[in-house]
Amino acid sequence: MDTNLRIxxxxxxxxxxxxxGFEGRIREVIIKEITPNVDSVTVDNMGNIVAFRKxxxxxxxxxAAHMDEIGFIVSHIDDNGFIRxxxxxxxxxxxxxAQRVIIHGKQDIYGVMGSKPIHLMSEDERGKQIKITDxxxxxxxxxxxxxxxxxxxxxxTRDRELIxxxxxINGKSLDNRISVYVLIEALEKLKKTQLPYDTYAVFTVQEExxxxxxxxxxxxxxxxxxxxxxxxxxxxxxxxxxxEQISKLGAGAGIKIMDSSVIADQRMVAYMKKIADDATIKWxxxxxxxxxxxxxxxxxxxxxxxxxxxxxIPTRHIHSVIEMVNKQDVRSSIDLLAEAIKNIDxxxx
Numbered sequence: 001m002d003t004n005l006r007i008x009x010x011x012x013x014x015x016x017x018x019x020x021g022f023e024g025r026i027r028e029v030i031i032k033e034i035t036p037n038v039d040s041v042t043v044d045n046m047g048n049i050v051a052f053r054k055x056x057x058x059x060x061x062x063x064a065a066h067m068d069e070i071g072f073i074v075s076h077i078d079d080n081g082f083i084r085x086x087x088x089x090x091x092x093x094x095x096x097x098a099q100r101v102i103i104h105g106k107q108d109i110y111g112v113m114g115s116k117p118i119h120l121m122s123e124d125e126r127g128k129q130i131k132i133t134d135x136x137x138x139x140x141x142x143x144x145x146x147x148x149x150x151x152x153x154x155x156x157t158r159d160r161e162l163i164x165x166x167x168x169i170n171g172k173s174l175d176n177r178i179s180v181y182v183l184i185e186a187l188e189k190l191k192k193t194q195l196p197y198d199t200y201a202v203f204t205v206q207e208e209x210x211x212x213x214x215x216x217x218x219x220x221x222x223x224x225x226x227x228x229x230x231x232x233x234x235x236x237x238x239x240x241x242x243x244e245q246i247s248k249l250g251a252g253a254g255i256k257i258m259d260s261s262v263i264a265d266q267r268m269v270a271y272m273k274k275i276a277d278d279a280t281i282k283w284x285x286x287x288x289x290x291x292x293x294x295x296x297x298x299x300x301x302x303x304x305x306x307x308x309x310x311x312x313i314p315t316r317h318i319h320s321v322i323e324m325v326n327k328q329d330v331r332s333s334i335d336l337l338a339e340a341i342k343n344i345d346x347x348x349x
Contacts, residue, residue: 019071022155062223066207069173072156083137089208105150111137174323179229196345214294218301226298226308234314247314252282254312261292268309
């Protein structure tokens with residue numbers, strides 16, 4: 001299968017900073033990329049990007065891919081210049097040890113996630129799970145220099161380059177920048193196609209802190225149909241049991257059945273399966289026992305509810321700095337999304 005992915009574009013999307021509530025930089029990247037392929041682009045008061053394509057009929061389909069990434073916010077600078085922080089989104093603390101981060105103050109500066117050295121830990125301390133409050137950020141300079149650049153309330157993001165690794169792509173923030181890329185590429189693929197319904201492609205904000213942007217956008221748009229695009233867990237690694245794996249890299253685009261916040265509409269599930277089979281697109285079912293996506297708000301923030309589902313991209317090492325996706329799964333997700341949009345009038349209600 002020819003994956004035919006624009007890796008340089010994906011690299012830019014992955015590496016651009018945009019923690020929850022601080023999405024300005026990634027918003028600029030997305031707007032520049034999508035503007036030639038849609039009828040209009042607006043930004044709402046929350047910061048969501050709403051790209052619109054006029055359809056043959058006035059029914060509405062809303063697509064949602066969140067552009068924010070998990071990050072941190074500066075909460076304190078001590079007398080020695082070390083920075084304390086609060087998380088923006090959910091982190092597994094063990095993945096933070098000795099990682100480089102970028103503090104976005106008056107200018108961007110690097111820092112290192114520090115904690116008590118193992119050599120100085122007691123036996124009891126070594127046996128305990130590290131907590132996020134055990135970490136500080138070391139910017140490598142004293143307080144006087146730090147406070148000239150950094151203020152309480154500045155955002156902090158992870159520092160990691162996106163690379164190709166065998167059949168995969170590896171980098172930070174693929175949750176959910178891989179879905180941002182998929183939605184951009186679907187719009188590119190459909191730019192000369194007459195769409196059946198009015199189509200709203202929304203790049204949402206603040207998903208990682210409570211699905212907030214999607215709630216606002218859905219309330220405004222009031223779609224008849226909704227498709228979220230997000231990552232899901234691929235626990236297809238040593239030590240896992242088959243029933244724990246959720247999804248597998250290389251097994252195709254995930255079609256969401258449910259997660260902890262939503263049960264996908266069975267009409268949408270059946271429609272996506274048929275679309276995938278008819279177009280010979282590789283897919284796999286996805287049931288996520290914990291965690292939610294924008295799908296929930298697409299479904300319930302509409303009077304009477306919307307017919308909603310999601311395309312889920314299998315991702316290993318999720319919510320760390322080395323998230324990994326399979327190139328063929330990404331291609332399958334682009335193709336499935338494009339086919340689902342252009343044939344949405346065939347969904348049987």
